[in-house]
Amino acid sequence: MKKYLGISLAGLVIIFGGYYLFFIQGSGISGFPIHPINESDNGYSFNKTDIAGNSSLPIPPLLEDKNPDPDKAEFHITAQNATKEFISGVETETMGYNGNYLGPVIRVRNGEDVSVQVENNLEDEITTIHWHGLEVDGDADGGPHSGIQPGESWTPEFTIDQPAATLWYHPHPEKNTGRQVYKGLAGLFFIEDEVSDSLDIPKEYGVNDVPLIIQDKQFNENGSFQYELGMHDVMNGLQGGTMLVNGAVDPYLEVPKGMMRLRLLNGSNASVYELHFSNNQTFYQIASDGGFLENPIEMDELILGPAERAEILVDFSNFKDGDTIQLSNKGSEFMKFVVNGESESNYAIPEQLTTIEKIDPDEAVRTREFVFQGMGPMVNINGKQMDMNRIDEFVDIHETEIWEVSNESGMGMMGGTVHPFHAHGVQFQIIDRDGNPPPLNETGWKDTFIVYPGEKVRAIATFNHSGVFMYHCHILEHEDAGMMGQFKVE
Ligand code: C2O
Numbered sequence: 093m094k095k096y097l098g099i100s101l102a103g104l105v106i107i108f109g110g111y112y113l114f115f116i117q118g119s120g121i122s123g124f125p126i127h128p129i130n131e132s133d134n135g136y137s138f139n140k141t142d143i144a145g146n147s148s149l150p151i152p153p154l155l156e157d158k159n160p161d162p163d164k165a166e167f168h169i170t171a172q173n174a175t176k177e178f179i180s181g182v183e184t185e186t187m188g189y190n191g192n193y194l195g196p197v198i199r200v201r202n203g204e205d206v207s208v209q210v211e212n213n214l215e216d217e218i219t220t221i222h223w224h225g226l227e228v229d230g231d232a233d234g235g236p237h238s239g240i241q242p243g244e245s246w247t248p249e250f251t252i253d254q255p256a257a258t259l260w261y262h263p264h265p266e267k268n269t270g271r272q273v274y275k276g277l278a279g280l281f282f283i284e285d286e287v288s289d290s291l292d293i294p295k296e297y298g299v300n301d302v303p304l305i306i307q308d309k310q311f312n313e314n315g316s317f318q319y320e321l322g323m324h325d326v327m328n329g330l331q332g333g334t335m336l337v338n339g340a341v342d343p344y345l346e347v348p349k350g351m352m353r354l355r356l357l358n359g360s361n362a363s364v365y366e367l368h369f370s371n372n373q374t375f376y377q378i379a380s381d382g383g384f385l386e387n388p389i390e391m392d393e394l395i396l397g398p399a400e401r402a403e404i405l406v407d408f409s410n411f412k413d414g415d416t417i418q419l420s421n422k423g424s425e426f427m428k429f430v431v432n433g434e435s436e437s438n439y440a441i442p443e444q445l446t447t448i449e450k451i452d453p454d455e456a457v458r459t460r461e462f463v464f465q466g467m468g469p470m471v472n473i474n475g476k477q478m479d480m481n482r483i484d485e486f487v488d489i490h491e492t493e494i495w496e497v498s499n500e501s502g503m504g505m506m507g508g509t510v511h512p513f514h515a516h517g518v519q520f521q522i523i524d525r526d527g528n529p530p531p532l533n534e535t536g537w538k539d540t541f542i543v544y545p546g547e548k549v550r551a552i553a554t555f556n557h558s559g560v561f562m563y564h565c566h567i568l569e570h571e572d573a574g575m576m577g578q579f580k581v582e
Pocket residue numbers: 222224262264399514516562564566
């Protein structure tokens with residue numbers, strides 16, 4: 093073991109040393125910001141008392157629909173610079189949509205015609221707004237081609253054409269997505285439909301249907317966000333030692349003795365979370381990225397990669413007033429539920445949630461291969477880094493394809509790196525992981541899935557929207573470094 097450690101350390105020195113030289117020469121991949129500092133720590137550790145924590149969980153507001161027509165929705169969103177007090181007495185520079193950190197929840201119905209007026213009030217920087225998980229045409233998708241200049245606005249229009257789901261939105265400007273999301277630009281996007289209406293599950297927003305946007309941050313000693321990428325951050329994406337839920341450090345949520353529905357988003361730049369409750373409280377996952385699962389899946393741990401969502405039902409009815417249940421990531425607690433009072437309604441775990449028509453792999457007209465390769469600044473897909481002027485893959489509209497994604501990145505060195513795969517404008521069904529059926533909570537619609545080192549994941553989808561779309565690793569530092577490509581559907 094000791095010998096093994098010695099060899100690995102020597103390996104690390106060689107690898108990091110190489111990257112260090114690379115950074116010193118300042119030859120980043122086309123403008124990718126690289127700074128040889130803060131190599132592997134998780135940011136400055138503040139005293140618990142310095143942290144403006146132990147506050148009640150902030151609930152993002154629902155965004156007002158300005159169109160009185162029930163079949164149409166019109167929303168206004170502004171991206172802006174702001175400050176927020178995460179550490180007592182310190183204002184941290186942030187970005188937010190209509191506020192100082194994160195954004196409001198956009199809630200629409202399947203079939204609705206939606207327009208969103210997006211204004212860029214950021215100082216001196218381009219942004220875009222991308223609807224992650226939404227099945228719309230490329231020109232409304234908000235990828236890096238839809239840059240909004242400072243002071244300008246962009247008003248995409250689209251019709252919702254997919255089942256109830258918890259999606260999200262975030263900026264996607266070329267090579268600057270990681271930094272803008274890190275500063276706070278992200279929000280949730282809910283779709284409701286007849287199925288979500290008819291299910292007997294909690295659906296009172298902010299009361300028993302509560303979003304949890306989970307992120308981790310590195311703070312500098314002066315309280316600012318640390319987004320100078322050191323070697324560790326370039327390799328693994330930016331991971332931080334301070335967890336935030338809906339923008340709050342260590343918050344609590346009062347819950348009645350009854351059923352709660354939690355809509356979880358891993359809104360981090362890079363971290364994979366392993367979530368569980370203290371006392372090993374079990375819960376039921378009812379939805380994945382693209383909507384309800386067919387049946388609730390009982391579990392006591394949930395693995396959520398960057399950009400993945402899960403809706404879960406948690407039953408607090410067997411607790412007493414004052415009981416506290418902690419939610420933790422890999423054993424470290426970051427928010428608590430404090431039981432208080434009776435619930436107004438009684439819910440049981442539904443037997444069935446929806447039906448999902450399985451796409452038959454025989455319907456696929458082809459299998460397309462995507463291979464994650466390289467490490468650090470060299471990360472790529474199929475040997476290529478993102479080029480805005482190159483379309484990498486051409487897909488015929490309405491055709492069904494199998495996308496086979498393998499992770500050969502950094503293999504043989506330090507055990508490789510996890511990469512979450514995401515494609516725009518489409519929802520997949522996972523066929524298998526290394527030939528084995530996926531875990532039950534991955535048997536519904538997925539727009540993002542983790543691919544572990546050495547693993548091969550096959551997913552199937554029908555491409556019903558035309559235009560140019562991105563596929564990429566959703567570790568945002570990898571995406572910004574070029575681990576992204578473009579496909580055109582026509
Ligand atoms: Cu969540 Cu290309 O994005």
